Amino acid sequence: MFEVRVICDPVDTDRITAALATVFTTGTHRRYPSRSGSRTRLYVTAELPTTVTPQTGQTDARRCDAAHPDDPTPCEGPHDAVEIRDRFMSRARDAITVGTLGCVHHGARMLASLDGGRVYPGPSGAPGDAAAIDAYQRAQALPPFAWRTTGR
Numbered sequence: 001m002f003e004v005r006v007i008c009d010p011v012d013t014d015r016i017t018a019a020l021a022t023v024f025t026t027g028t029h030r031r032y033p034s035r036s037g038s039r040t041r042l043y044v045t046a047e048l049p050t051t052v053t054p055q056t057g058q059t060d061a062r063r064c065d066a067a068h069p070d071d072p073t074p075c076e077g078p079h080d081a082v083e084i085r086d087r088f089m090s091r092a093r094d095a096i097t098v099g100t101l102g103c104v105h106h107g108a109r110m111l112a113s114l115d116g117g118r119v120y121p122g123p124s125g126a127p128g129d130a131a132a133i134d135a136y137q138r139a140q141a142l143p144p145f146a147w148r149t150t151g152r
């Protein structure tokens, strides 16, 4: 949480407050006269939105790391159900590194969009968890960048 301070004409305070609400998740706001008395000091508490859906401009709840910024669809299940690696990231060679963690839905979409991508169970998966298999099977039926062709 942070605070935005704006010094403006008193007639603009409502429009500025509304404009800030389109960019940030805003809370309370306070208005005081400026030292000169001719302008208004506007204080607005705000938070950065985690993800902005481009099509609607609205903020979503937190999404997984595998969700493409242009993909408006919500996550399905745990945000670390699967791990996606590109063809250059071998699990044996890059044992220290971690691929991109994601939910099954966005993991499948990322996998379908990568050339030679691989999917592994994520840290939240229990042994024998089928999340990686589910993501793999979904990816087989998806075009690359599915949100561009289907619009969702």
Ligand SMILES: [Zn+2]
Binding pocket: 063, 064, 065, 066, 067, 074, 075, 076, 079, 102, 103, 104, 105, 106, 107
């Ligand atoms: Zn997701």
